Amino acid sequence: MDLKGIYPMTSFFSQPNCDRCGAFLTSRIMSRFNTDCLCPECEEEERMHPDYAKAEAAEITAVRRGDYNFPGIGWPDKDGRVS
Ligand SMILES: [Zn+2]
Numbered sequence: 001m002d003l004k005g006i007y008p009m010t011s012f013f014s015q016p017n018c019d020r021c022g023a024f025l026t027s028r029i030m031s032r033f034n035t036d037c038l039c040p041e042c043e044e045e046e047r048m049h050p051d052y053a054k055a056e057a058a059e060i061t062a063v064r065r066g067d068y069n070f071p072g073i074g075w076p077d078k079d080g081r082v083s
Contacts, residue, residue: 012037020075032056033082034072046075051082 012035018025019036029043030036032055038046046052055073062070076082 018042031072031075032059033075036075045078049076049078051076054082 012028012030015037016024018028018039018041019031020038020042023039023041025037025039027040029038029040031038031043032046032052033049036042046055049055051073058073059070062068073082
């Protein structure tokens with residue numbers, strides 16, 4: 001395993017603020033779109049995104065093929081779309 005794969009998880013459990021809005025994290029959730037560490041508000045915003053199902057499906061496909069370091073399809077921003 002290379003360090004690039006380990007780093008996001010290390011940061012995920014220790015960082016104090018949300019990667020997306022910067023809010024102090026009282027609980028943390030990993031983004032489905034990328035490796036961002038999200039607060040509950042940003043996670044909720046992701047769930048409302050029209051490409052959420054696509055991001056979730058891509059992650060499941062990656063894990064099925066044994067890719068546990070799948071970086072996600074990328075967060076297109078709340079008003080953007082995944083191409
Ligand atoms: Zn946030």
